[in-house]
Amino acid sequence: MVSINNKSISSIVANVAKSILKDVEKSKAAAPNAPPNAAAKNFGTSSYSNSPQACHMQTPAPVAPLPSIPDLEAHLKGCHNIEHESWVAVGNAESAVSNAQITLDNAVTNAANAGTAEVNARAEATRTEAAAEAAREKEAAAAKRESCPELPDKTYASTLNGMTVFQLAEERKAIEQQMRQLPEGSEERKALQKKLDMVFAEYDTRPKGFYDRVADDRARLAIQNDYKHKSNEQLDADLRQLFTQCSTSAAGGTPSIQSNQGKDSELQMRIGAIQAELAKRGIPPVTPEKVALENATADRQRLEKAAADAKTALTNATQAKKDADAAVAAAKQALDAAQKALAAAKDWNAAAKENARVAQEALDKARQAEADAIAKAAAAAAYQEFINQRNNAVLQLLANVKKLGGWDGKMSWNDLYKALNDSKSSEALKDAIRFLIANTSVFDEIDIAKNGGKHDGVISEGDLLAIKAKWGI
Numbered sequence: 001m002v003s004i005n006n007k008s009i010s011s012i013v014a015n016v017a018k019s020i021l022k023d024v025e026k027s028k029a030a031a032p033n034a035p036p037n038a039a040a041k042n043f044g045t046s047s048y049s050n051s052p053q054a055c056h057m058q059t060p061a062p063v064a065p066l067p068s069i070p071d072l073e074a075h076l077k078g079c080h081n082i083e084h085e086s087w088v089a090v091g092n093a094e095s096a097v098s099n100a101q102i103t104l105d106n107a108v109t110n111a112a113n114a115g116t117a118e119v120n121a122r123a124e125a126t127r128t129e130a131a132a133e134a135a136r137e138k139e140a141a142a143a144k145r146e147s148c149p150e151l152p153d154k155t156y157a158s159t160l161n162g163m164t165v166f167q168l169a170e171e172r173k174a175i176e177q178q179m180r181q182l183p184e185g186s187e188e189r190k191a192l193q194k195k196l197d198m199v200f201a202e203y204d205t206r207p208k209g210f211y212d213r214v215a216d217d218r219a220r221l222a223i224q225n226d227y228k229h230k231s232n233e234q235l236d237a238d239l240r241q242l243f244t245q246c247s248t249s250a251a252g253g254t255p256s257i258q259s260n261q262g263k264d265s266e267l268q269m270r271i272g273a274i275q276a277e278l279a280k281r282g283i284p285p286v287t288p289e290k291v292a293l294e295n296a297t298a299d300r301q302r303l304e305k306a307a308a309d310a311k312t313a314l315t316n317a318t319q320a321k322k323d324a325d326a327a328v329a330a331a332k333q334a335l336d337a338a339q340k341a342l343a344a345a346k347d348w349n350a351a352a353k354e355n356a357r358v359a360q361e362a363l364d365k366a367r368q369a370e371a372d373a374i375a376k377a378a379a380a381a382a383y384q385e386f387i388n389q390r391n392n393a394v395l396q397l398l399a400n401v402k403k404l405g406g407w408d409g410k411m412s413w414n415d416l417y418k419a420l421n422d423s424k425s426s427e428a429l430k431d432a433i434r435f436l437i438a439n440t441s442v443f444d445e446i447d448i449a450k451n452g453g454k455h456d457g458v459i460s461e462g463d464l465l466a467i468k469a470k471w472g473i
Contacts, residue, residue, distance in 0.1 A: 085352075124307065132300045132304050158275060166217065232283055396432035450465075
């Protein structure tokens with residue numbers, strides 16, 4: 001890996017700085033009446049005003065060469081700060097013009113709409129009252145569904161959906177244990193048999209493959225862990241939210257149990273996990289039918305309030321007309337002021353941009369000189385790193401010649417790959433092998449090092465000793 005230490009960088013930067021200083025001294029000699037820091041001294045004086053009304057009357061001072069990169073950067077920063085302030089002034093003036101026009105247009109539109117606001121309010125009240133009546137019917141239907149005798153079975157089936165395969169097996173054992181204690185044909189035994197059938201039905205929806213089943217169970221356990229430490233109130237709120245997302249009918253019926261893997265399946269598992277957790281705590285979980293009933297009631301109340309709000313809208317429309325007239329006058333004043341500020345800001349911006357351009361030119365030249373020096377040092381460091389890794393690879397192969405080459409000390413690519421994958425091999429040896437894999441030309445050069453041998457894809461101890469002597473390792 002190529003790296004340049006901090007000492008090398010400091011040395012490079014110092015040399016570049018010296019070179020720039022020499023150029024600055026030459027500039028001084030050529031133009032003695034223009035000191036390098038003349039432009040920097042002008043910043044903060046009265047010749048550079050931050051006022052958009054005043055600065056357009058100033059003549060930008062010429063930017064003379066600065067003695068170092070930090071000085072050039074400081075000067076450029078000052079130029080950019082002034083340029084930024086001028087751009088802000090331009091932007092604010094343009095925004096003021098746009099906002100004044102928008103305000104005027106909105107005020108005129110609001111005045112025109114005020115006359116029809118009452119009609120619209122009555123229509124809105126009629127519409128919302130009809131919607132409220134529909135919500136009352138929906139509420140009644142939801143109350144009827146809530147009393148459905150099949151609701152406990154639907155809730156139990158949903159709870160099973162949140163269990164893992166192991167938990168389903170435990171549930172089956174518990175049911176079978178209870179059934180053994182009841183007489184044949186009893187109603188209690190029939191109810192337990194019905195639950196047992198639902199357990200088997202849920203089990204049949206699970207993945208058949210072992211790994212798929214393990215992944216599915218892990219997902220369900222992760223979901224269960226999300227709810228173990230939540231309060232009863234939090235579980236109730238989460239369950240209500242899931243019912244809203246996963247309703248199977250317009251009235252908010254019980255979500256169906258799905259075996260597909262996806263968003264809907266995850267929602268079903270989460271519903272089941274919360275229901276199971278609440279059952280453990282002895283708390284009956286809220287049903288989707290109850291949630292649907294509450295939502296219908298909330299919808300009715302909301303729509304009734306909307307009807308009342310529509311009546312209030314008419315009164316507001318009349319006041320909106322007066323506000324719109326006042327906004328027209330205010331917008332015209334703002335537009336006039338913004339146009340004056342915009343003209344002044346553009347003059348200011350032109351002067352600031354010219355100063356920044358000249359300063360950027362000088363800084364770019366200095367930075368390029370510094371970058372060139374650093375690039376040369378990086379290239380030299382990269383080459384030296386390559387040499388170090390190459391030499392280390394030779395030494396590591398020599399040190400492990402018997403391990404890699406066996407009794408005859410000859411090693412092939414297969415031997416190197418085996419050592420690379422051998423947990424007993426040292427990291428230093430593995431690094432050496434990785435280097436040869438990445439630089440096969442080095443391997444080939446070692447291959448023919450002894451007595452001008454031929455490329456046979458095998459390195460001997462003699463090859464290593466010969467190349468060591470050749471490279472002066």
